[in-house]
Amino acid sequence: MRNKRFLSIIFFFNLIASYAQTNAPAVLDRIGLDARDVNEKKFDTNLSANNVGQYIKEMSAVPHHVGSPGGKANAEYILGKFKSWGYDAAIENFYVLFPTPKTRLLEMTGTRNFKASLQEPALKEDATSGQLAQQLPVYNCWSADGDVTGELVFVNYGVPADYEKLARMGIDVKGKIVIAKYGQSWRGIKPKVAQEHGAIGCIIYSDPKEDGYFRGDVYPKGPFRPPFGAQRGSVEDMPIYPGDPLTPGIGATRDAKRLDRKDAANLLKIPVIPVSYGDAQPFLEALEGPVVPAEWRGGLPITYHAGPSRNKIHLKLDFDWQIRPLYNVIAKLKGASFPDEWILRGNHHDAWVNGAGDPLSGLAAMMEEARSMGEMVKSGWKPARTILYCAWDGEEPGLLGSTEWVEFHADELQQKAVLYINSDGNGRGFLDAGGSQALEPAFTEIIQSINDPEKKVSVFDRKRSVDIIGAASSKIKKELLAKRTFTLAALGSGSDFSPFAQHIGIPSLNLGFGGEDEGGEYHSIYDSYDLYKRFKDPTFEYGVVLAKTAGHTTLRFADAAILPFDYRNLQKTISKYVTEVIALADEMRENTSVENQLINEKYYAIANKVNEPLLAPTIKTEVPFLNFSSLQNAMLTMEKSTNALSDAMRNNTLSPAMKTELNKKLYRAEQVLLTKDGLPRRGWYRHAVYAPGFYTGYGVKTLPGIREAIEQRNWKEAQEQVDIAAATLNSFSAYLDGTVAELK
């Protein structure tokens, strides 16, 4: 369900660090290099772009959301395929809450009467767009039931900073309905922050600036969002916990102990609905009050006002809150040497509607990988380790299938899972990859040996060129030119890697191609085979490239004599995060001091413009100096420990038993980065280094306990979190030191 356009903004901040690490080759299975190359060639030869297209076409033929006949049919289709390819496959069910709409009404009365259509029109150019009876209508899943009437206020993207600006404009949303634009934050943040500020309802719309004609020709002429295209999507408060709201931390089996819905901490109390820009325009035109700041204005041909509206807005929503079955398809290829070491590869199969792009383009690539792997098994090869293919259900409403499965199998996974490789929607373009930075050297080698279909250079070189050309200054370009190792972006949320990485500490990768596949079909009825084939990956070759990238990674980790984890890269990355959080506190201290002076000495009052009045900001608490020394010292220790481990791993005299022991230590190491209590107020997230942001949603926060405490100006908690992170990193170093000691 991840929206790549949004992701690219997040990714931008990681760009400078890309290719940042050492040039040392990854520790790979040097004995079997030739065999590996032969194997990978065989694997590649089996792959067929036609098959990828065919899977997408067949599985996108009808809508297939959670609990739908199409969804069940697709699970069975996938199961059948895996079985036919020789896998030990089965469907594993969970039973989750999943609300679908019964009543949807959004209207305005007063100087202008208007009722939103809340309906995406069928197009003759799009064969599946008219399947009205089977489509989930336009809605935000996990909206509360509600029947509210009030004035409307425009809150820009609806993030906390927007409410600070509204307060300076003298506008309060208490008792009002807000309208927010999609973009900047993950959608679920918008109603959550609105609710925190006392709003009684929330409308989210796709502005044509971010998602419509401003970006390019709209569908069907081009791929961008047409006036009445709307974005469905989940508003579960996943930064608290994802998965079934009623079974946090445990698998939602048929008999699991469930919370009362009113007690689920990740559910909203106010109603929220998404609308198209065609539906939004009359509401926005009805707003009075001040003109919004320039950076808030969108692409509609109107003057954007903040509100409130004189007209009354009426929003009425009712849902069918049923428990419904999930169908996870799990297919196993048993390892010949280490059957209890698992390489997991996953992609979800549920969609909001037909989902040709999201998720089927990624799922089809995964299925083609699996088919190729099956062919290799038929011709005599067996992986050393067990390979598991997982087609998840219920990702769209909140990573339901993967989260319940991970929660249910947590102990076994923490024993056996070597690596989880995720994908989701995929398209033409260049690599977008995130994950544990210990994987960087190995992953760099992998993508240096796979070619981009358009440019006939490696996937690595294509991405590197795009980053260099796109860099903002000659200085950054020169830095990127000097770097030869791919940097994996830190993982936030938005797809099924989250429970693996952040809840139980399994090393994870999230892979996808894109950047030449822009469009506006995201979570709409237009995410169809017709649109995909015209605009997203016409030859399905990028499906094949994804299959190669994930497939080679799977193969190398399945067959490696020594697993190619290099924790020096992780250490360097965390060291950068440490520098960042220290700089963040310093910058906030400086800004707070200057801003408080400007407020106290009336500079804001004097500068205030009579035609655009703004109240001064409120005085903020001064930022104390925090004691970061425990963290800084932990980084010194970690640098020594990771270097020592790397040296020890290059020891050629290790016995097979020692290698086996080393491998277990290597793949379980990241679990040591989990903290006992997890993050404050959201203990489900236990990783000390990565989490989705409490106020960004998908967007990652690194060293999240520290960073968010600073951002929220909670100095006591920030200091506590510094010390918790330091202790966790010291445990990690001690774990590595123990590993090194065993090798001697």
Place this chain on the structure above:
Amino acid sequence: MRNKRFLSIIFFFNLIASYAQTNAPAVLDRIGLDARDVNEKKFDTNLSANNVGQYIKEMSAVPHHVGSPGGKANAEYILGKFKSWGYDAAIENFYVLFPTPKTRLLEMTGTRNFKASLQEPALKEDATSGQLAQQLPVYNCWSADGDVTGELVFVNYGVPADYEKLARMGIDVKGKIVIAKYGQSWRGIKPKVAQEHGAIGCIIYSDPKEDGYFRGDVYPKGPFRPPFGAQRGSVEDMPIYPGDPLTPGIGATRDAKRLDRKDAANLLKIPVIPVSYGDAQPFLEALEGPVVPAEWRGGLPITYHAGPSRNKIHLKLDFDWQIRPLYNVIAKLKGASFPDEWILRGNHHDAWVNGAGDPLSGLAAMMEEARSMGEMVKSGWKPARTILYCAWDGEEPGLLGSTEWVEFHADELQQKAVLYINSDGNGRGFLDAGGSQALEPAFTEIIQSINDPEKKVSVFDRKRSVDIIGAASSKIKKELLAKRTFTLAALGSGSDFSPFAQHIGIPSLNLGFGGEDEGGEYHSIYDSYDLYKRFKDPTFEYGVVLAKTAGHTTLRFADAAILPFDYRNLQKTISKYVTEVIALADEMRENTSVENQLINEKYYAIANKVNEPLLAPTIKTEVPFLNFSSLQNAMLTMEKSTNALSDAMRNNTLSPAMKTELNKKLYRAEQVLLTKDGLPRRGWYRHAVYAPGFYTGYGVKTLPGIREAIEQRNWKEAQEQVDIAAATLNSFSAYLDGTVAELK
């Protein structure tokens, strides 16, 4: 005619340097301080906001462009006023070319037929908007006659960088008609650059992003440009020379020797017309070809394509190329002690239509100053130096009145002119001031003693607060907080100071208030009394503040025992410009080197996106190291010389004769900064430090010979210009040293 919105962009770059200089008090007439304060109080007491409003109302009652009955009537009205206030006043005529439209046709044929209205609608809310018979229609003055038909291409703002981007998109404008947005450059640059690239015609339109509903509610609900409001304006190539195209460098008297029109170097060869966004939209919708880069897209509800259009565009324009009389009103108040030392104060009186804001709001303030000054004379006061009030005609088409007057009186002015103080349109808000930086300490003192009517703090403090609050970072805010002297922005062009400052080296100031008066009436029929009174300065109090600011400056310079020039401030400013041009060359060297590498090593080709293809840029010549040492040494010398002069000026034992001699030296000093040959290819501009940019128009280029040669990658010329500037600055230092020697 200056567009303040555009100005503010230019000004932004000067912000960091604001308040940058010393805290030392200006050298003022310390003997007469009390008398001065009494005088200024008297001056202020006489000023009436009602009068300001009344002058605006009366002079904006009918259109009054060059050669119109309304223009002549206004000149006579102004003359009558000055005479009634006791001035020795007269109208001084010049005779200049001034084309007005006979035929205007812009149409499209093909898949869609459309004919542009080229007409601004009358509004019942605006009393003068219906004076169709007397209005100059929507046109660009100095367009060539032409009848051209061709495909259309969108060129963004139409500056050279935009054509580089079009070339990368594979689009050539040769033989085509271009459509450019208003903004970024001065309008005359757009057809000039189009012509350089082989276009056969040019349309300039006001995009609602910069100038319409995106900015705020449109007229008559708010002050912003309505759909069929259009911007008239000159496209004379003023960066070559302003004034009458037929009489460069000499006064356009009745019998002056005139060029043939075809030989006038500042006239276009292609037709050009401005249109409203209402008229532009159908043409923009007809464009095919690639979608333009995001930063090119405007605020219309369309997808912006680059073109070319399949439809054919037809542009036919014919003009009446008559010689017409100009009516400059010159009013004199003879100095009691130094009648041959002149303080000049000017503002134009011609408008494109009714011109309530531009120019009458500034002119009305100047008239009220003059009236107050006249009252003081009636009650017995006389200025020590002569004061001249100048109401210029023909500013809008190209600074005609001021330029011809300056060219005609150049020798006398270089003898007598102490200071030229210009204003133009004025409105509610805060000070925007540019000029010779030698005036900074004196000017700072002046604006510290005048109050802002809204905030009851000084004009200085208001502006300082606005700059500080608007600064981009805490670092810049802290720098600005530490600075206590106002920095005068460098003067480019766009109003009548240009011939004084840049052609004959008279110290100049350009003053105006604004920033709380935004609107979209610029150069349209809606620049009316009705709009002005509602949105620009409802109480006319900012007219009074301008009158105080310019009036106190006039008074202080008219009566100063020693003229308060402080050339240390000029030296520090030029020193900053030297640092900038050196950094510019360094930065270009670095960028060129990196970009050439990226082109040669195919990074551009590999990064290229299949759905948004862009050719690689072309290889550029590497940037050599220039020898800046002559300039750097000149700055050292100038620092010593300016310090020595300041010390010498503080000598209290100077005889009256020495003071008189010193004053002449002080006010003529800036003439030493003129170069013999002026700028390459535009010798009319002779100031070594300031000129309007060849490719920016109004926007200033400091150290223009050097800076533009570097920007144009003409390294030989850059080195020559470095040495010319150094020699000029050394002459200036020697001149100051001579002055100091005479004082000993």
